[in-house]
Amino acid sequence: MASLLSNRGQENLAGLEIPWRFAPPASKRYNKVSNPSGLISFATAENAGVQEELERYVAENVRIPAAAFFYRYSTLGGPLFPAAMASFMNEHFNPFIPVEGNQILVASGITGILNMLAFSLGDPGDAVLVSSPIYGRFELDFSNEARLRIVYARMEGLDSFEEGVVERFEEAIKEAEASGTRIKALMISNPSNPLGICYPRETLRKIMAFCQNHRIHLISDEVYGLSVFDTGNPDAMSFTSVLSFDTTGLIDDELLHVLYGMSKDFGAAGLRLGCLITRSVPVYRACTAIGRFHNPSGPSIAIGTAILEDRAFHTSFLARCRSRLSNAYKVTTGALEKANIPYRKGGNAGLFVYVNLSAWLPDAGMSGQDREFALAQHLVDHGVFLHPGEEHCEEAGWFRLAFASLGDEELTEGLRRLTSALDSLA
Structure with a gap:
């Protein structure tokens, strides 16, 4: 049958x-x-x-407007949330060039963003390169619908935060190409999930140069970027966003994409608000073409916008x-x-x-x-x-x-x- x-x-x-x-x-x-x-x-x-603190804040400070019940209020983030997120990122992520609202696409979580990127950057059987260990659910995010694979570079004892990681990436991309697999992107989690360590600035620079050399996209998941805390270790690495680099001569804007949202730093996973920050017009537009499958809700956008606009809070x-x-x-x-x-x-x-x-x-x-x-x-x-x-x-x-x-x-x-x-x- x-x-x-x-x-x-x-x-x-x-x-x-x-x-x-x-x-x-x-x-x-x-x-x-x-x-x-x-x-x-x-x-x-x-x-x-x-x-509970979020519950009190929302109850006392957030009004869900009638407009939030229309499609247009929240489609791809609507007119308000991307601008609020851009202002927030300009304050906290130290971008070399200020982020603008029209460079931020909003979906119902970073999983939805990755799904859109997978559809837009690769074809079934293509692959995304990562180091290990790394968050295992990226496999599902790229493969369940778009059918992209994850290729794990063999680290063989090398720390993935060392500048020499690009040599492991070079080996992995050569092996993949020899087997007929196209690597379309490299993805990092910064700060690292699961290691809780931030990438050194020079390693990030090497990774960007590697992606430029091979003309593959770099996806930097920075969803834990503001969950950096004091451990009493003076040698612990501080967080550096890839947005903070002057990328002139380092990597083309069309190849660099950042992920952020409110699920981790804000403890608001249930809002389902994830963002793609990119200056690549083709990538942005390709993702908007399928964004209707991943739009956030109006009430979530209203709550998220209120939190981001309330700087003191x-x-x-x-x-x-x-x-x-x-x-x-x-x-x-x-x-x-x-x-x-x-x-x-x-x-x-x-x-x-x-x-x-x-x-x-x-x-x-x-x-x-x-x-x-x-x-x-x-x-x-x-x-x-x-x-x-x-x-x-x-x-x-x-x-x-x-x-x-x-x-x-x-x-x-x-x-x-x-x-x-x-x-x-x-």
């Missing part, structure tokens, strides 16, 4: 069955009162603890967010160090730490992936969830631990469960 689904539909359906691909549903999650035996999940990078709000992240990071790393659990040092950004649980992996006779799956199941049996293999680290045993997604009590309990689960394997 013929399938009721297209080949695409069947492939996407099969993707739902990939082991450990998705975080546990809300019905299985921990709640101190209603579900104390539920799972505590460190899988989702959300900036918790600020939503968002300045103090972001400072409080950074203070909370700093405290949660210190609680998390303190617990990890007390339990002798290694983690990637040097991080000072984002909502997570990258922990090395390789010492607790089971029988070395299994594949690296199966060993991670087995350890993940052991953690679930002890009431805590970490995604195995999600960031495509070349060494087995590394897991992203999203500490900012939990309140203080839940974070403490989750770290206790993690430590207890690993102690039981000693």
Whole structure:
């Protein structure tokens, strides 16, 4: 009997069955009162603890106008939000050339932006080049609809923040071309997801020159750009946006694209507001041609615009967010160090730490992936969830631990469960 689904539909359906691909549903999650035996999940990078403040601000300061119920108010961001975001970025991202509202395209989240970029920059079978480890869901963002692939450059022990990373990219692009795969773009996450480290300025310069030399697009995901906090480490790298460069003679405007939104720094993932910042008119227009599938809602645009236009509020709000992240990071790393659990040092950004649980992996006779799956199941049996293999680290045993997604009590309990689960394997 013929399938009721297209080949695409069947492939996407099969993707739902990939082991450990998705975080546990809300019905299985921990709640101190209603579900104390539920799972505590460190899988989702959300900036918790600020939503009640956002709720109060919106209730007291935001009016949803009647116009917000028309299409035109929010189509591709509407007339107000892009201008407010441009002003915000000009203040906080230090662009060499000020960003203008007509260079910002708004969609229902960065996932939607990546989907539009995938359709606009490549054809099925083309690829996007990345280093590892990196956020694993980029695979879905580029492949589920547009059918672009992700090519992971082999780092072989090299730190992806070193200037020598471009040599690994050179090797990867040659191998891809030799196999008949066209690399259409290189993507970085700055600050890094999952490492929480910012790219040095000179490495960014080298990466831009590499993209210019190969005439491929550079997509810089800077959604954690203002979630850089104090860790007490004076050597921690500060955030540098690619927008801050004088790109004359370095990379053409047509090849440089930045992603930002309100999901991480603002703790407002539910607003579903993601932005593409680009000076490339062809890329901008190609994305607008399919933007009707990804438009944000009018109420979200009204709320987001109000927050961005209220400089006093968002300045103090972001400072409080950074203070909370700093405290949660210190609680998390303190617990990890007390339990002798290694983690990637040097991080000072984002909502997570990258922990090395390789010492607790089971029988070395299994594949690296199966060993991670087995350890993940052991953690679930002890009431805590970490995604195995999600960031495509070349060494087995590394897991992203999203500490900012939990309140203080839940974070403490989750770290206790993690430590207890690993102690039981000693």
